[in-house]
Amino acid sequence: MTEFFRPTRRGLLAGGAAMLAMPSISYGQSDVVKIGHLTPRTGFLGPLGEFAVNAATLAAEQINAAGGINGRKVEMLFEDSVNPQTASAKAERYIQRDKVACIVGEINSASALAIGQVVQREKILFINTGANSDALRGSDCRRYMFHTESQNSMMVRTAGRAILEQGLVRGKKYYALTADYAFGHDLLRVAKRFLGENGATVAGEDLVPTELTDFSPFLLKLRQARPDVVICNLAGAQITNFLKQYSEYGLRFPIAGFGFDTALAWGAGTGNFLGTWPVVWHHLVDTPSAKAFTAAFRAKAGKPPENQGWSDYTAMRVIAQSMNELKSIDATKVVEHLEKGAKFDVLKPREGYFRARDHQLMMEMYAITALPADKVQNQFDIFSSSAAIPGPSESLEAIASTPEENVCNFPS
Amino acid sequence: MEIVFILEQVLNGLLIGANYLLIALGLSLIFSLGGVVNLAHGAFYAIGAYLTVALSPTIGFGGAIIVSPVLVACLGLVIERLLLSRFYRGDPILSLLLTFGLAMVAEQSLRMIFGAAPVPFSIPLWLRGQVFMGEFIYSKYRLIILAVAVLCVAGLWLLLKRTAFGRVVRAGVQNPDMVAALGISLRPYMTAVVMIAVGLAALAGTMMAPVTGVTPTMGAEILTFAFVVVVIGGLGSFWGVVCAAMIVGVVRGLAAYAFPPATEAAVYMLMVLVLLLRPRGLFGERIQRFE
Numbered sequence: 001m002t003e004f005f006r007p008t009r010r011g012l013l014a015g016g017a018a019m020l021a022m023p024s025i026s027y028g029q030s031d032v033v034k035i036g037h038l039t040p041r042t043g044f045l046g047p048l049g050e051f052a053v054n055a056a057t058l059a060a061e062q063i064n065a066a067g068g069i070n071g072r073k074v075e076m077l078f079e080d081s082v083n084p085q086t087a088s089a090k091a092e093r094y095i096q097r098d099k100v101a102c103i104v105g106e107i108n109s110a111s112a113l114a115i116g117q118v119v120q121r122e123k124i125l126f127i128n129t130g131a132n133s134d135a136l137r138g139s140d141c142r143r144y145m146f147h148t149e150s151q152n153s154m155m156v157r158t159a160g161r162a163i164l165e166q167g168l169v170r171g172k173k174y175y176a177l178t179a180d181y182a183f184g185h186d187l188l189r190v191a192k193r194f195l196g197e198n199g200a201t202v203a204g205e206d207l208v209p210t211e212l213t214d215f216s217p218f219l220l221k222l223r224q225a226r227p228d229v230v231i232c233n234l235a236g237a238q239i240t241n242f243l244k245q246y247s248e249y250g251l252r253f254p255i256a257g258f259g260f261d262t263a264l265a266w267g268a269g270t271g272n273f274l275g276t277w278p279v280v281w282h283h284l285v286d287t288p289s290a291k292a293f294t295a296a297f298r299a300k301a302g303k304p305p306e307n308q309g310w311s312d313y314t315a316m317r318v319i320a321q322s323m324n325e326l327k328s329i330d331a332t333k334v335v336e337h338l339e340k341g342a343k344f345d346v347l348k349p350r351e352g353y354f355r356a357r358d359h360q361l362m363m364e365m366y367a368i369t370a371l372p373a374d375k376v377q378n379q380f381d382i383f384s385s386s387a388a389i390p391g392p393s394e395s396l397e398a399i400a401s402t403p404e405e406n407v408c409n410f411p412s
Numbered sequence: 413m414e415i416v417f418i419l420e421q422v423l424n425g426l427l428i429g430a431n432y433l434l435i436a437l438g439l440s441l442i443f444s445l446g447g448v449v450n451l452a453h454g455a456f457y458a459i460g461a462y463l464t465v466a467l468s469p470t471i472g473f474g475g476a477i478i479v480s481p482v483l484v485a486c487l488g489l490v491i492e493r494l495l496l497s498r499f500y501r502g503d504p505i506l507s508l509l510l511t512f513g514l515a516m517v518a519e520q521s522l523r524m525i526f527g528a529a530p531v532p533f534s535i536p537l538w539l540r541g542q543v544f545m546g547e548f549i550y551s552k553y554r555l556i557i558l559a560v561a562v563l564c565v566a567g568l569w570l571l572l573k574r575t576a577f578g579r580v581v582r583a584g585v586q587n588p589d590m591v592a593a594l595g596i597s598l599r600p601y602m603t604a605v606v607m608i609a610v611g612l613a614a615l616a617g618t619m620m621a622p623v624t625g626v627t628p629t630m631g632a633e634i635l636t637f638a639f640v641v642v643v644i645g646g647l648g649s650f651w652g653v654v655c656a657a658m659i660v661g662v663v664r665g666l667a668a669y670a671f672p673p674a675t676e677a678a679v680y681m682l683m684v685l686v687l688l689l690r691p692r693g694l695f696g697e698r699i700q701r702f703e
Contacts, residue, residue, distance in 0.1 A: 042519075047529035047627060180673050206672035213624050213633055214431070216424050216554070217668030217675070223549060224417055240530045240625040248535060248551045248623055250542045267530025267625055379532060 036094035039105035041080035044236040055309035059316030087111035109133035129311035141408035153401035159278035162367035173203035175227035179235035203227035232257035240267040262306040281310035290347040362396040364388035429661025430561040434616035436641035438609030454631030455518035460614025461621040484614030646693025
């Protein structure tokens with residue numbers, strides 16, 4: 001007889017939330033390895049969550065086709081993380097009721113922090129695939145939390161290098177629009193440091209509420225301030241809105257941004273997508289494993305994967321490879337294995353590894369720049385890409401935060 | 413210079429207000445006549461936008477702007493007849509639950525059909541461009557939205573004020589029992605009002621699809637603002653809603669100018685202020701059955 005629900009006090013609390021979800025029957029861990037996927041499926045980050053789910057599903061299928069983890073099949077569980085409170089409750093339920101081997105996902109930095117606290121208490125591995133805030137790798141770091149998603153410092157230095165080369169930083173005035181929540185504040189802090197160090201001055205700075213959909217008052221402000229470059233540090237679907245309305249008002253200042261996802265460029269569409277942006281990966285990366293992933297994802301989802309898909313796919317492969325190498329699913333062993341600098345194919349020219357100091361995946365990044373409308377062939381290939389950053393002769397840590405900038409002490 | 417810029421923000425705010433107007437008017441109409449708080453109103457706005465994206469490649473944006481609201485009005489007809497009409501006389505909480513459920517079903521259906529990612533859609537070439545008036549800049553497309561909104565408001569006002577249909581609807585808002593006593597059934601009028609209201613919401617969705625992200629959540633995002641407009645304007649007041657939409661647009665523009673983090677909050681603060689000073693809204697009428 002399989003046990004459906006063990007009535008503990010915490011379980012009862014989590015069970016309240018469970019009433020809304022589809023009940024999944026819990027088997028013992030013996031025949032399958034359960035992996036709990038938790039990411040926003042609705043709200044302003046929902047568009048990215050869909051790519052995450054498709055990619056994680058694809059990865060699980062491929063892992064199972066290759067023999068699973070230590071001979072056991074991988075079984076994926078999926079949940080919408082909604083907000084930090086719900087994310088925390090669902091993470092607890094995954095661990096206590098479903099007995100997952102690890103948790104993968106998240107995009108919202110505040111929710112990732114909430115999950116990080118749960119996994120630290122329960123000693124279960126969590127790979128954050130979408131939250132960028134440097135604080136998650138610094139003051140809020142956790143021993144059981146790893147990050148395949150790039151940190152804000154990496155995003156800023158990647159796009160920063162590209163716009164520095166375009167002559168948009170030194171001696172120039174910038175106007176920054178920033179999403180008014182944890183991610184935006186963190187990004188703005190890192191961006192200002194980079195721009196200041198490289199000789200740019202402020203023409204204007206606005207914090208923008210995340211619910212805002214109409215940017216016309218801000219477009220008028222931009223037009224009046226006449227900056228040399230517009231720095232767009234908005235979040236999620238807001239970037240799509242902003243780009244569409246920027247085109248609508250016919251403003252001509254160059255645009256760059258430090259936080260981005262390719263789905264947002266696709267959503268804005270040809271002609272509306274402008275400027276230079278950092279991405280952790282894109283579907284035009286030309287390595288054998290990247291091409292294989294893009295082809296498999298296309299066949300499954302009918303569109304190319306975007307960077308959020310890459311992150312969840314990579315996290316799943318990291319987990320499977322580590323557990324297979326260790327012949328164990330023990331979280332603490334996996335944490336130690338990753339901290340020792342195990343190398344992984346991350347679908348880019350160079351292999352990646354997790355930095356022991358803050359658990360950030362060290363890897364190459366790309367700066368993408370919108371193609372002029374007359375050069376666009378189809379609705380997805382609407383940008384050109386820089387070569388991998390940092391370059392082949394540099395350390396992968398060249399773009400990541402330094403120990404002085406971001407201190408992580410791993411609270412026990 | 414600064415004064416000129418503030419004036420530019422005020423005028424731009426009036427344009428933003430026009431976006432909310434079409435939705436808020438419908439919301440107000442359905443509530444005034446049926447007593448139903450239609451939480452699904454934003455869903456019709458979203459469906460209108462998605463239909464426009466889906467239909468434009470075949471019939472063009474010009475065609476979609478007509479066909480999409482008409483199709484949504486027909487959907488409104490079905491929903492009104494099958495579902496809403498059962499709840500006009502019931503506990504308001506029931507219709508609230510029903511329309512909340514409908515909104516969720518609609519949002520999830522859009523997600524399943526079109527995906528969660530924003531669907532690309534741009535202003536058609538023939539409507540693009542900017543209009544410069546001295547120092548001021550306006551998007552040509554927004555001026556067209558304003559024109560469409562003005563036409564709809566004028567049309568709706570004439571319909572309510574100058575026609576037999578409008579007289580029955582207005583009487584129904586004030587005193588449905590008396591209308592019934594005179595031997596007039598309000599049911600066909602209610603159906604027509606719902607069709608007009610959701611059609612206007614879909615028209616707003618169609619007009620906004622090129623300038624805002626077309627995502628499944630777009631309906632929920634706009635609905636809150638539409639509610640605020642109705643509350644500020646006052647129940648049952650046609651011109652109250654019109655004025656409130658414009659005021660809300662202007663307040664947002666000025667907040668973005670003076671203190672950007674409060675761009676959204678300023679509108680809610682305005683609502684609180686209005687509720688404190690005039691609990692029925694700016695031009696709210698005293699409607700006996702809601703007292």
